[in-house]
Amino acid sequence: MFSVQGRHHHKVRDSVAAALDGLEDGMTVMVGGFGLCGNAEALIAGVVARGAKDLTLVSNNAGAMGKGLATWLRAGIVKKVVCSYLGTNEDLHSRMAAGTIQVEVNPQGTLVERMRAAGAGIPAFYTPTGVGTVVEEGKEVKELDGRRYIMERALPADFALVRARKVDRFGNVRFFRTARNFSPVMATAARTTVVEADELVDVGAIDPDDVHLPGIYVHRIVHVPEHEDPIEFRTVRKRPGGAA
Amino acid sequence: MTFSKEDMARRAAAEIPAGSIVNLGIGLPTLCADYLPEGHAYLHSENGLLGMGPFPFEGDEHPQLINAGKQTVTVLPGGSTFDSAASFAMIRGGHVDLAILGAMQVSAKGDLANWAVPGGRVMGIGGAMDLATGCRRVVALMQHATKEGEHKLVRACTYPLTATGVVARVITELGVFDPVGEGFRVVELAPGVDRDKVAALTGAALL
Numbered sequence: 001m002f003s004v005q006g007r008h009h010h011k012v013r014d015s016v017a018a019a020l021d022g023l024e025d026g027m028t029v030m031v032g033g034f035g036l037c038g039n040a041e042a043l044i045a046g047v048v049a050r051g052a053k054d055l056t057l058v059s060n061n062a063g064a065m066g067k068g069l070a071t072w073l074r075a076g077i078v079k080k081v082v083c084s085y086l087g088t089n090e091d092l093h094s095r096m097a098a099g100t101i102q103v104e105v106n107p108q109g110t111l112v113e114r115m116r117a118a119g120a121g122i123p124a125f126y127t128p129t130g131v132g133t134v135v136e137e138g139k140e141v142k143e144l145d146g147r148r149y150i151m152e153r154a155l156p157a158d159f160a161l162v163r164a165r166k167v168d169r170f171g172n173v174r175f176f177r178t179a180r181n182f183s184p185v186m187a188t189a190a191r192t193t194v195v196e197a198d199e200l201v202d203v204g205a206i207d208p209d210d211v212h213l214p215g216i217y218v219h220r221i222v223h224v225p226e227h228e229d230p231i232e233f234r235t236v237r238k239r240p241g242g243a244a
Numbered sequence: 245m246t247f248s249k250e251d252m253a254r255r256a257a258a259e260i261p262a263g264s265i266v267n268l269g270i271g272l273p274t275l276c277a278d279y280l281p282e283g284h285a286y287l288h289s290e291n292g293l294l295g296m297g298p299f300p301f302e303g304d305e306h307p308q309l310i311n312a313g314k315q316t317v318t319v320l321p322g323g324s325t326f327d328s329a330a331s332f333a334m335i336r337g338g339h340v341d342l343a344i345l346g347a348m349q350v351s352a353k354g355d356l357a358n359w360a361v362p363g364g365r366v367m368g369i370g371g372a373m374d375l376a377t378g379c380r381r382v383v384a385l386m387q388h389a390t391k392e393g394e395h396k397l398v399r400a401c402t403y404p405l406t407a408t409g410v411v412a413r414v415i416t417e418l419g420v421f422d423p424v425g426e427g428f429r430v431v432e433l434a435p436g437v438d439r440d441k442v443a444a445l446t447g448a449a450l451l
Contacts, residue, residue, distance in 0.1 A: 086365075234315075236304075239301045
């Protein structure tokens with residue numbers, strides 16, 4: 001009697017390739033992470049292996065040190081990057097200078113709020129960030145309660161690829177520390193969200209009050225226990241007395 | 245004598261009220277944390293961390309615990325982590341009491357330019373515009389002039405703006421100055437620094 005399969009039926013995929021099924025040329029793909037922190041490393045590699053191209057990549061940084069999303073730039077599969085910070089990402093700078101890639105820079109808070117709006121059914125919003133700067137150019141500006149605001153549009157995506165510490169089979173997610181960053185918001189903004197899980201657990205193993213991202217926002221899960229997790233800037237202190 | 249970098253960071257740290265929420269920008273502002281008594285204030289990092297602690301001891305660093313400069317850090321007891329939308333809602337919503345930020349130019353009207361050099365490489369905006377716009381008070385921590393002697397405290401910014409009319413105080417190696425519209429009011433000068441020398445290195449009136 002239940003002949004139609006719902007979107008939340010059997011989410012766990014047994015391979016990265018299967019988890020990326022339907023990710024096609026020309027799509028907009030959001031990828032979580034703050035620089036190399038909290039990257040879905042296997043899914044990022046999987047998109048290159050899949051051969052999808054002409055992608056619009058939405059991510060805060062688009063990789064670093066030749067790692068993470070820099071591999072997409074090197075593979076030549078990205079036509080446009082929507083980000084907030086390029087920094088010293090030479091892979092991005094060189095392609096920008098050569099004109100082979102288009103880059104749209106957003107203030108970081110605006111970037112993530114555009115995602116949040118897309119996921120929450122809000123087509124546009126007003127923000128004070130960027131008023132009186134180049135960010136304002138070409139956008140509607142409105143005065144509300146005596147202050148000027150810029151109208152920014154929602155930013156949806158075809159796919160979101162995110163990494164999480166612990167995921168149950170329904171797709172309830174827990175992140176670890178600052179690896180959370182954009183990931184749960186991207187998950188709300190995409191038509192298909194794929195989670196790369198460090199640890200895959202049975203339903204019930206995560207207390208409902210401890211869920212960071214409810215499974216309604218997750219469509220596919222792939223279990224990937226091993227990660228490189230590069231550190232961009234290793235800053236440490238000496239232990240007092242040099243004791244271990 | 246001018247303020248050393250450590251002096252500047254210490255002086256900027258003195259701007260942080262007890263029990264406040266502070267965001268320290270990347271670079272020199274990060275050093276301010278070294279001059280805060282334990283438990284004095286709560287450090288916010290826009291990548292999703294409140295209650296940020298010092299750098300970890302060697303061997304304790306974790307790739308999934310970093311600050312907005314992508315440096316490995318720690319989280320103190322009472323700290324919390326959250327997503328970027330929540331983090332920037334804290335900033336934009338006026339919940340962060342103070343931001344201490346680096347600057348390329350500050351105008352007498354309090355305009356801030358700190359994200360791009362005309363003709364230079366585009367490094368991106370990151371959290372700069374949100375922090376400058378949303379934090380309740382903004383202090384700029386910067387060199388008083390460029391190495392070539394070009395003014396950085398100016399009548400009007402010539403670099404791309406980050407936000408307008410937001411900087412309340414500027415701390416440089418020469419002293420502490422408040423942009424008050426018609427110029428910069430001298431709050432204090434570094435020990436032994438001559439006011440005329442400061443005036444020559446400032447691109448707006450000293451008041």
